Every structure is written in structure tokens, then in C-alpha cells.
Amino acid sequence: MGIPYLESVTAVERKRVIRELVEGQESATHLKVLLQKHSGDDGSLSAKELVAKILRSFDKTLSVLTSSEDVNGGEVSQILAIYGENGSPQAASCNDRGFEDSGESRKRSSPVPTKDRRGCYKRRKNAQAWNEVSSKTDDNYAWRKYGQKEILNSKYPRSYFRCTRKYDQGCRAIKQVQRLQESPELYQITYIGNHTCRDMIKAPQLVVDSTSPWESFLVNQPEPEPSRAPYEQDHPFSSSTPMIKEENPKQETPSDVTDNMKTNLWSNLKDFEPTMLPSSTKMASDNADTVYSCTGSHSTLEMDFGVDSVFGTDSDFHFDESQFI
DNA sequence: AGTATTTGACCAAT
DNA sequence: ATTGGTCAAATACT
Known part of the structure; x- marks a missing residue:
């Protein structure tokens, strides 16, 4: 899997490639699981090695792909975020939702089946x-x-x-x-x-x-x-x-x-x-x-930088909140 | 009564 | 327009 090739590929295609890789990776992982389950230590050993090899390969490929772009594109990292690749952390800024902290106790203004406006929230x-x-x-x-x-x-x-x-x-x-x-x-x-x-x-x-x-x-x-x-x-x-x-x-x-x-x-x-x-x-x-601002309100050592709200706007500000949490 | 889950609606991202 | 993630009222549970 060469990068040179990938570089001539559109972002969309790249995304697809990554998606496919992720899927393949999952499949390999699943295979690994199956092997572990019913593994007599006979021939399965080499099979396991093989799986491990495949997984490594996926891992490397994906890391190459992600590291080469992610930085500001975010597109890839987004796909991968859920699969374990870390992107640049970003605080969610869904301040618009001032009630974040009230948690489940939020009530809608109209207790009726009308379409409720739940305000926006930022997806992490x-x-x-x-x-x-x-x-x-x-x-x-x-x-x-x-x-x-x-x-x-x-x-x-x-x-x-x-x-x-x-x-x-x-x-x-x-x-x-x-x-x-x-x-x-x-x-x-x-x-x-x-x-x-x-x-x-x-x-x-x-x-x-x-x-x-x-x-x-x-x-x-x-x-x-x-x-x-x-x-x-x-x-x-x-x-x-x-x-x-x-x-x-x-x-x-x-x-x-x-x-x-x-x-x-x-x-x-x-x-x-x-x-x-x-x-x-x-x-x-x-x-x-x-992600989102669960600001909790308070105390303890949660330093939740109100980041979410303070920096508002969804733009990602580069501030790795995770470092402080 | 307080807390957790269910579930349809809302919203963001694509 | 679709899909996945989140919200929050209603409901179930303790």
C-alpha cells in the first residue's frame, strides 16, 4: 500500500480507502477472536501469527494515512476517531446549550408532543x-x-x-x-x-x-x-x-x-x-x-474548563483539553 | 421519591 | 436526504 498512490487520490477516495481498511481490520480482529475461542493449540498458532501480522499491517497503513493528513483536514481523523486513532483533541463547544449541566433534569418548555427544540449540541x-x-x-x-x-x-x-x-x-x-x-x-x-x-x-x-x-x-x-x-x-x-x-x-x-x-x-x-x-x-x-460540555458545575477536581462555552463556536480551537482533564 | 432506562425527536455531519 | 449521536419526556425500577 503505497502512499504515493494515495496521494494522487481524492480526499473522498482516501476516506473510502480508510474505511475499507478499518473494516478489514475489524474483520481480522474478529477472526482473531474466533481463533482464540476455539483454538486448539495446534495449527491455530500459525493462524494467530497470521492474524497478528494482518493487524499490524492494517495498523501501519492506517497510521501512515492518518498521519499524512489529519492535521487540519480532520476528515480522516473523524473516521478514525471512533476506531482508535487519535486526532487533535478538541473541546466541544456547545455552549449554546446552557443547560448542559443540569443533566437529565432538563425539561422542555412545552411538555407536549410538539417538536421540541433541544438546542444544539456539538458532537464530539x-x-x-x-x-x-x-x-x-x-x-x-x-x-x-x-x-x-x-x-x-x-x-x-x-x-x-x-x-x-x-x-x-x-x-x-x-x-x-x-x-x-x-x-x-x-x-x-x-x-x-x-x-x-x-x-x-x-x-x-x-x-x-x-x-x-x-x-x-x-x-x-x-x-x-x-x-x-x-x-x-x-x-x-x-x-x-x-x-x-x-x-x-x-x-x-x-x-x-x-x-x-x-x-x-x-x-x-x-x-x-x-x-x-x-x-x-x-x-x-x-x-x-x-466531549460535550458537561460542565458540571462544579467542584471537585474536575477541571472542566468551561472550555466549551468559553471558546464557544465550534471551531476547533487548538487546545488540548484532554491534557488537563 | 429518587434514579435509571426507553424511545422518538432533534441535530450534526456527510 | 440519510445516518448516527444526543436529548429529554415518559416510563420503569428501586
């Missing part, structure tokens, strides 16, 4: 994102579902979750979960943004796994430990600190991802103070730094 782009495939959707963070969508050409809907600490701590981590249609017992989980909720005082010990994002997601790991955002610098508060949350151990029913999140024992832990994290339990380290 270029946030750190990485994904993994796992047989379970729970990690040790507390998530709250805020949406579900049917995805074109996908048999299963995609569910959207945000950190439950979004409003009380301004944590912007979100994740998307969707069953793989090839193997419904597995979920493709995309983490976007680092957790900034506190209790991460012990954060800095996260280990950066330098493996490519693509390779990093091991599937079916006995201990679901979401890999951290690939290629990203960690800022001091970023993550790894799990938010204790133990989701019900039971495997969810194959209807859709949300079921398993239902009983989240968060309730028992409501008053949980970071300081007493049972660090023992498996922790998942999703890191995140997400």
Missing part, C-alpha cells in the same frame, strides 16, 4: 477512542445508557452510554456497545474519552500498552480490562481508576446490550468515595475524555 470529534471486542459489556465503571440506535446494515442496535459521573464530576467518558453480527455473543465496545471522575488518585500507574489499538483489544480476556486509549498521553487524572461498579455478573440476555446494565449495583455504592476503592476488584480502565 477527535476524542480519544478505542475499541475492543468482549463477551461482556461491563467493565468496572458505572455507565448510564442515554440512547440506542439501529445502525444501518447492522442487525443489532448500538447502545450509547455515558459515565454516571458526568454531571456530578464532569466525567466525559462515553462508550458505545454493539453486538457483532457475526458472533452475537460478543460485543464491540467503543470507548470514547477518558474518565475524569475522581477516584483516580492512583491513576498514574496505568500502563501504556503500546500495542496498536487494533491489536490491543484482546477479546475474551478473563479479566475484562479495557485497554487504555492507544497512543495517547495520559494526563494526570486520567484514569484507570475504576469506578467500582459491579454490574451484575450474569451475562445479559441476548436481546441487546442494555440488559446487562440494568441492575447496576451502583445503587449500593452511591456514596462511594474514591478513596476507598476496592481496588481489588477487577478494574477496567477506560479512559476517556469526551
Whole structure:
């Protein structure tokens, strides 16, 4: 895959190429999963090596593509953002929505079925994102579902979750979960943004796994430990600190991802103070730094720079908020 | 009563 | 015009 060739290609074509690569990469990843599942250590060894090789190849190719342009185009990074390539971070600036902080309590002016104006919101782009495939959707963070969508050409809907600490701590981590249609017992989980909720005082010990994002997601790991955002610098508060949350151990029913999140024992832990994290339990380290302004209002150490609103305008200002979170 | 999920509408990006 | 991401009222759950 040569760059020279790609350079003579239009941006649109390039995008398609990248998309295809991403898909191929996903497929290879899936293959890897399958191999891991029923692998007798016989011939599968070479098969695994092969998969690893393929993944590396995708990784390299994609990084070449992205690094060569992304800088201000953003087009590519946008495609890739969701797949783990980090683009230049940008704060969402959806200040127009002054109520961001009120969270779920927002009410519409007219309590009626009329078309409501929900104001604008900025979609987050270029946030750190990485994904993994796992047989379970729970990690040790507390998530709250805020949406579900049917995805074109996908048999299963995609569910959207945000950190439950979004409003009380301004944590912007979100994740998307969707069953793989090839193997419904597995979920493709995309983490976007680092957790900034506190209790991460012990954060800095996260280990950066330098493996490519693509390779990093091991599937079916006995201990679901979401890999951290690939290629990203960690800022001091970023993550790894799990938010204790133990989701019900039971495997969810194959209807859709949300079921398993239902009983989240968060309730028992409501008053949980970071300081007493049972660090023992498996922790998942999703890191995140997400997007929109959840400004939370306040306190604690969430430095949420009101960035969103302050810098307003959606233009991307170059300021990597993620470094401060 | 407070919190979480569901779900259709709204909105941004393409 | 379409598609995917988010919002928020309604609803379910605890």
C-alpha cells in the first residue's frame, strides 16, 4: 500500500480507502477472536501469527494515512476517531446549550408532543477512542445508557452510554456497545474519552500498552480490562481508576446490550468515595475524555474548563483539553 | 421519591 | 436526504 498512490487520490477516495481498511481490520480482529475461542493449540498458532501480522499491517497503513493528513483536514481523523486513532483533541463547544449541566433534569418548555427544540449540541470529534471486542459489556465503571440506535446494515442496535459521573464530576467518558453480527455473543465496545471522575488518585500507574489499538483489544480476556486509549498521553487524572461498579455478573440476555446494565449495583455504592476503592476488584480502565460540555458545575477536581462555552463556536480551537482533564 | 432506562425527536455531519 | 449521536419526556425500577 503505497502512499504515493494515495496521494494522487481524492480526499473522498482516501476516506473510502480508510474505511475499507478499518473494516478489514475489524474483520481480522474478529477472526482473531474466533481463533482464540476455539483454538486448539495446534495449527491455530500459525493462524494467530497470521492474524497478528494482518493487524499490524492494517495498523501501519492506517497510521501512515492518518498521519499524512489529519492535521487540519480532520476528515480522516473523524473516521478514525471512533476506531482508535487519535486526532487533535478538541473541546466541544456547545455552549449554546446552557443547560448542559443540569443533566437529565432538563425539561422542555412545552411538555407536549410538539417538536421540541433541544438546542444544539456539538458532537464530539477527535476524542480519544478505542475499541475492543468482549463477551461482556461491563467493565468496572458505572455507565448510564442515554440512547440506542439501529445502525444501518447492522442487525443489532448500538447502545450509547455515558459515565454516571458526568454531571456530578464532569466525567466525559462515553462508550458505545454493539453486538457483532457475526458472533452475537460478543460485543464491540467503543470507548470514547477518558474518565475524569475522581477516584483516580492512583491513576498514574496505568500502563501504556503500546500495542496498536487494533491489536490491543484482546477479546475474551478473563479479566475484562479495557485497554487504555492507544497512543495517547495520559494526563494526570486520567484514569484507570475504576469506578467500582459491579454490574451484575450474569451475562445479559441476548436481546441487546442494555440488559446487562440494568441492575447496576451502583445503587449500593452511591456514596462511594474514591478513596476507598476496592481496588481489588477487577478494574477496567477506560479512559476517556469526551466531549460535550458537561460542565458540571462544579467542584471537585474536575477541571472542566468551561472550555466549551468559553471558546464557544465550534471551531476547533487548538487546545488540548484532554491534557488537563 | 429518587434514579435509571426507553424511545422518538432533534441535530450534526456527510 | 440519510445516518448516527444526543436529548429529554415518559416510563420503569428501586
